[in-house]
Amino acid sequence: MTAQATVSPAVPPAPPPAVRRRPRERLPRFVLPVVGVAVAAGLYLVFRGTATLPHDDGAAPFLFLNDVRDWVDDNRNENPLFLYLINYLRLGIGGLFDAVSAGLHALPWPALIALTAAAGWLAGGRRVALVAGLGFASFGVLGVFAASVDTLALTLTAVLLSLLVGLPLGVWAGRSRRVRRLITPALDVMQIMPTFAYLGPMVLFFQIGPASATVATMIYSIPPAIRITALAVEQVSPTAIEASVSLGATRWQTLRKVHLPMARRTITLAVNQTIMMALSMVVIAALIAAPGLGSDIIRGLSRANVGVMLPAGLAIVFMGIALDRLVMATAAPRSPRRSRYGAAGVLAAAGIGLSFVLPAEYPESWEWRIGPPVDDAVRWMQSAWYDVTEAIKNIATEGLLNPLQNLLTSSPWWLVALAVLVLAWRVSGAVPAFTALGCLLAVALLGLWEHSMETLTTVLVAVVLTLLAGLALGVAAARHPRYAALQRPLLDAAQTMPAFIYLLPALALFGTTRFTAVFASVVYAVPPVVRLVEDGIKGVPQTVVEAALSSGSTTRQLLWKVQFPMARRAILLAANQGIVMTLAMVVVGGLVGAGGLGFDVVSGFSQSSDFGMGFAAGAATVLLGIMLDRITQGAERRPSPQQQKMRIA
Amino acid sequence: MLEETVEAARQVPDPAARPSGSTAIDVRGLWKIFGPRADRVLNGPDIHLDPNALLEKTGCTAAVRDVTFxxxxxxxxxxxxxxxxxxxxLVRCLTRLIEPTAGxxxxxxxxVCSASPAALRELRRHRVSMVFQHFGLLPHRRVVDNVAYGLEIQRVPKAERHRRAEEILSLVGLAGHAQSYPDQLSGGMQQRxxxxxxxxxxxxxxxxxxxxSALDPLIRRDMQAEVVRLHRDVGKTMVFITHDLSEALKLGQRxxxxxxxxxxxxxxPEELVAAPADDYVADFxxxxxxxxxxxxxxxxxxxxENEHLDGPVMNAETIIKDAVPAVLGSARPIRVVEGGSLVGVVDRLDILAAMAARPERPRPGSRSRS
Structure with a gap:
């Protein structure tokens, strides 16, 4: 490389005259940020410890929310809003869940497994049948068959309702730009809301139980249904639509014969995403008394007992894989369906036949109790690797978490607010900056400043680690196709798994500490970041890369001078995604010792007197999410400095 | 006297005035303006600005300006x-796939402009159909169902529309591909x-x-021949949009x-090449x-004066290239006739000069022989 450099002496010696002509020297780019940091540091040193907002369990907003809850409980059967609308909704949704659940429970277990396998055969042939059948059979083997059927019923109910609302809305949004513009902000908010935040209002309006769990799950799973459907319909080739219209098709004919068939594959993806989102939410909904596997998982998490939650966790993962394969198989173009009816029919009949022979309940002797051996393994791991895990945990806690948390909680609130305002303004512009500031102030008014700062600390540390790991892995994958091929299936698997699954290994390794949440969120958020970075770098046009290489760039120069700048949008989007996902995970991490807002939310459901605090904490997580999103999302929307210069020129 | 005849022969009669069939499409004063408040721009003074200035000032683009044909x-x-x-x-305005602003x-x-939605659908279903640059085929349907799509829209029974589709497929040389899917065909076949x-x-x-224009040059040539053949065989009115001059000259009657x-x-085509209306066309x-x-x-x-007027006789409509064998076969100049009367003569040098394709227009009368 050095040889190359010496061989090329023809480097132009003088800078081009255009640069010289500039009369005023501009300040170097790093001056402003450095001055800003210095000013903030000075202010911090002077005002440290003043104007802090320490936590108080009896803060006024909490008490007020408790009163609201009491009022709602007292008037649930008198107030017309409840009497004529919400109660009926609750009854209707609850009834639907009961019906689905009763239907699934009425099937003997061999019949349910065989019918699923038959559906798999019908959709995609032998392999899909095998995956679907084995996936459902695993519920029995893991000893959680009944709970799995409950979870399945809840998921199906929520998915059914989500699709019923989401698909038509998606099609509408795909065909009308106005509708799209109208619903996009709502979807944005729904998607950056950490899952815990829905639960409080659900309990308030729908009480605890399957109905509120279904609605909470719907809120979580409906955005992809709408968004992906809209995208699918929007992307239908305009020429095909024009051709249809030019032949005199009515709107309805074009919709039915062109839009929907051409968007079918992507719409299937929307259905699939909806199911996956619902599956990860039904677990969290166990906090508000959703039946099924979630309660085992929540119990295991809160007791730091991996053996209790692992069977349930695995059952959910297998259910996810089975449903994923089943649904995606239906998206395959023009499969020879007819030949499969026979095999599927035989499978279904065999299952139903078997259910008369086999015992009605899944026999216990066929179960494989993995709890005790897993507990042993975890105990062994914890003692054997104690030194390593302790060291990692302590370095992260002492080196990163504690100093940052001290800094944030001992700073005056106005200094933090000022820092957020300046940062957001610099990165994203004025409007997002004031939105972010407003969110932060609202958090303070909710009485949750200190806990929010604790959560923010965890999020920041996790985000930094996520981005470092994500960039490294993404660049590696973009550069080495063989490594990318190795990594891709892992990323695929990681992205279809429900969020809380990541708490399992974290819990097993690190017990209940703040670092557990950090570790889990890094593992959770890295895959999408890696993928976005990889795609962004690979998306740089080949001709540009060739041009850079042919002018003698080293790989490093190529990366820093060509690929990173051109993949800027993708990388910023990755950062944004990483932050939102990390926040969601850190909040859930409240269950395993992360403290902060997540813990407040959980205790709000377990202790009646903490309801107000839990409710407020849920709202605070939303506000934090919006704040972080606004700070970073603007960077992606704003044109790069180069573009700005070009526009002025 | 002969001089006058030559001049008269060059005056090609106005094609619209030729009594060759009724009018299929009549477009008068058609405008299409994209952008906000197109109506106001149309009736305002800005409409005569050049495109960039118009866009700058009003945010509008006049895609079609006062077109009549x-x-x-x-x-x-x-x-x-x-x-x-x-x-x-322009072509999309004809069936109001794009709504014209005026005309x-x-x-x-x-x-067409005042047709109700139902009448417009009827027009599109039965009278006017369109072929698109990017084909616009439906990838989820077999070729036969793609071809039958228009009939399906009209609610023609399945057996009937498949029979018709098979017929048409053999007409365009795709018999035997009815059960394929579009993505299994080459670009040229897709456009068929x-x-x-x-x-x-x-x-x-x-x-x-x-x-x-999305096809390879060789396939494009085949398809052009195909269209010429279809035009001859089925005798439909065709409006053909292209950015390729040689395609336009090859296909277009006008x-x-x-x-x-x-x-x-x-x-x-002759008029355009021989007498371009302005520098833009001349450049083309x-x-x-x-x-x-x-x-x-x-x-x-x-x-x-001293030329022999006993050479071969050829019609004035004969393309220059096709006169080469005749002029080579005879030492005498060719006598060019139209409607039985002599309009002038052409000798080897004239033909050679024309074939040398000099950039300026051939101006036979003013050319001196040295």
Missing amino acids: EVRAGEMFVVMGLSGSGKST KIHIAGED VGLARALAVDPQVMLFDEPF IAIMRDGAVVQLGT VRDVAKSEVLSLRWICRTPA
């Missing part, structure tokens, strides 16, 4: 222009499917929106050249091999 029944009418000249917008359109006597789909509804008028939304010249046709487009009419001259 007629297409006769059975004619092959070509609209040619560079990208952005408004030709695709009148009549297709087979029916007023597009052609078949447009033909299947048995329209009176076919619109082609740059149908071959060609309208568009620039910035307006028609700058409308005429036969500069590289055309004139001997392949122009007829003897454009190069014949008054015979010199």
